Amino acid sequence: MGEHGQVVRSGTAARRAGLPWSWFGLVPFFGYVSVFFLLPTAVIAYSAFRVRGEGGTSTFGGANMSAALSGAYLDALWNSATMSLVCAVIAAVLGVVLAYAVATSRGGVLPRLVSTSAAVLANFGGLPLAFLFVAAIGNAGVLTVFVQERLGLSLRDDLGLDLYSRGGVQFVYLYFLIPLMVLVITPALEGLRPEWREAADGLGARGWQYWRHVAGPALLPHFLGSIALLFCTAFSSYATAEALTNGTLAITPLRIDGALSGNVLAGQENLGAALALSMIVVVVPLTLLYQLMQRRSSRWLQ
Template sequence: MLTALGTVPFFLYVAVFLLLPIAVLAVEAFRATDPVTYEETWSTDSITAITEGVYRRAYLGSLQLSLITAVLSAVLGLALAVAILRARRGRLLRRLVLTASGVLANFGGIPLAFAFIATIGTQGVVTALLQDTLGIGLGGFSLYSMTGLALVYLYFLVPLMVLTIIPALEALRPQWREAADNLGATGWQYWRYVGGPVLLPPVLGATMLLFASAFAAYATAKALVGSSVPLVTLQIADALSSNVVVGAENLGKALALGMVVVVGLVMAFYAWVQRRTQRWLA
């Protein structure tokens, strides 16, 4: 009984700050406000609108950005994690990298955007140094574009991948490699038939986590690119802060509900992958 009572604050927190907002979005997304009488009625206009025009492009832009950054971060983070664990002085190096990753994975928003603007922006320190000292530019690269935004996202997604995947790499038992060697398996065969299948679920799960993190990011994109790059989080902010169009807040809530659905599907897949991972690594 006492154990059950200990879970009450957690479930109360989930209900108030997760389930209740989702329920409000699910209701308000199907509401419409008359621009003349300001009367609210039930309508699917907002749901229909987010699948067309600029809002459709915003969803596609967010999905494209999230998918690219998630895959790149997964590859780079996995390579970095493997290198750390294989280093001869791995204990000290691992401690330093994990500490730095813990800081960098939580360093985002406006400070991160400002740091990149001050470094490789149009008038950034590195940009000016390359132009004044070496006489070269950034080769047409613009920080205020989809490519530049993806580079900024890698800054905190790669450390997040390192933190997520290192426990899975450490769970690979040395006895598996020894058994494979004793049976005459090559390094490729070990990773093809033993290590790879065991690591695939946690790698996929971590990639899904990176995707959800990039898909929901807002402050960094807002400070860096404004509305020049089509992203659904920026469209939601514009709709909710609109003082001109009556009922635009319902459209913003419909966009947010669409994000909840996308992230919910991703996290459901992540949970399924995690269950398979625990079965292998238990």
């Protein structure tokens, strides 16, 4: 008994001695997070509260944040939030329908094709995406000309599809948000256990009752977390909106571009940092919410 206790103690001591080495593999990760997230965030927060005073001296104050949260800049933040919310909800609904069709498909080709396409399209954005839509449904796009000549309809005047407006930008955002939703919600749909449906059928539950009382509550945290993820993606998108509207769309990322380009008032050189900080304040809680919802749904969907 004494020898056994000594072996256990020596093994425990060895594990304790080797514990720091088990964290050595995380050093690159923490270094990456520190250099590309924590340090830039600290610099942005520092710059956001630096105000140039008289004589060129710099002091700390809230003038930049006050300017960023008032007037046209507040309107831009509100426009960014509402645009992102609309895009996120629409993409979430359409994406979950498409993902459900894939998850319940019996064929092996369709799921692989949709998953591969979603992985590619979810990362397709910026100037190439803007050029794609301009070439397709722009003022002289292929589809625009075809509909005009063949059907006598104008996509802009008759169907209300103005690619260079706020609605047009939202329409383009769905191109990469829907595939992103498919990627994040498909594992959750595949995690619904067949026994749950069989048990519900055995108890006489109808299809809508199964989704209302069983599958729906199990998927709801993952679905809400996915909406938060889509919102953050749309909220931070910049290049596509800038290319389509030539920077005239009133959203916060384009306002930051204007501030970095020197399009600010004298003494407000750090206004761009204040605008960026306002975006961080919005995005970080939603990112944490996404992680929380993912963890909560993983209790059931494994």
